[in-house]
Structure formats: structure tokens, C-alpha cells
Amino acid sequence: MYTLYFTDAARKDYKLVSKSIYNDKIQNLLHIIQNNSFQNPPPYKKLVGAYSRRINL
Template sequence: MYSIVYTKKSANDIQNLKAAKLETKAKGLIDLIRENPYQTPPPHEKLQGDLQGAYSRRIYEVLEEEQTVKIISLWTHYEF
């Protein structure tokens, strides 16, 4: 099982999720990612460019050595 850490941006995104009534769905996805960040579902794709090493769906980075998943964004990656 992986540890979950949040960036400041992703912590701020929680208000958007609550407003859109998506908080429960996001928590479910994070629970899946905590168990295995590479599993499907949730469907994900590796991102390219500045976000290389991160994955879409909810943007996160897997830090294997630390067995940690860093949640970068919970709302959208188009604002980067």
C-alpha cells in the first residue's frame, strides 16, 4: 500500500470537488490509487512534456522508492 501526499494545489482543489459533488468519487479513486497506482480502473494515461512521469485522471506522481503517491491536482491539469 502506498502513502498519499497532496500538493498545496491539490488540497485547494478539494473545494471545487465539493462544489461539484465529486468529493466521494475522488476519495474512491484515491483509495484505488493507494492500493495500486497502476491498476485499471481508474483508467489513466502517462502524461508527456512538463508533466512527464505523472498520470491523468486525477494528476499524480508515483514515487516508488518512498512507496508514495503525490497527488498534484484533483481538479484539472489544463491550468498548468
């Protein structure tokens, strides 16, 4: 399991989106990233070290 770190801007956006209709979709994506960040969607090559991922709706 991976640890997710949010920037201040991402934390602010997360608070806003958690009240929207997209909350379930975002929770699902965050769960996928936290459990296995190389799982679909989208596939990534095996990376070393820290990296960031953008979630667009």
C-alpha cells in the same frame, strides 16, 4: 499500500471538491491509487520511484 502526497494547490482543490457532487468519485479514485497505483483506471507500466497522477473530471 502507498502514501499519497498532495501539493498545496491540490490540497486547496481537494477542499473545494470535497463539497461537490464529485466527492464520492474522487474518494474512490484516491482509494484505488493508495491501495494499488497500477490498478485500473488507468493502467500504467511498472514504474520505479515517485510519479504523479492527474485526476480530471
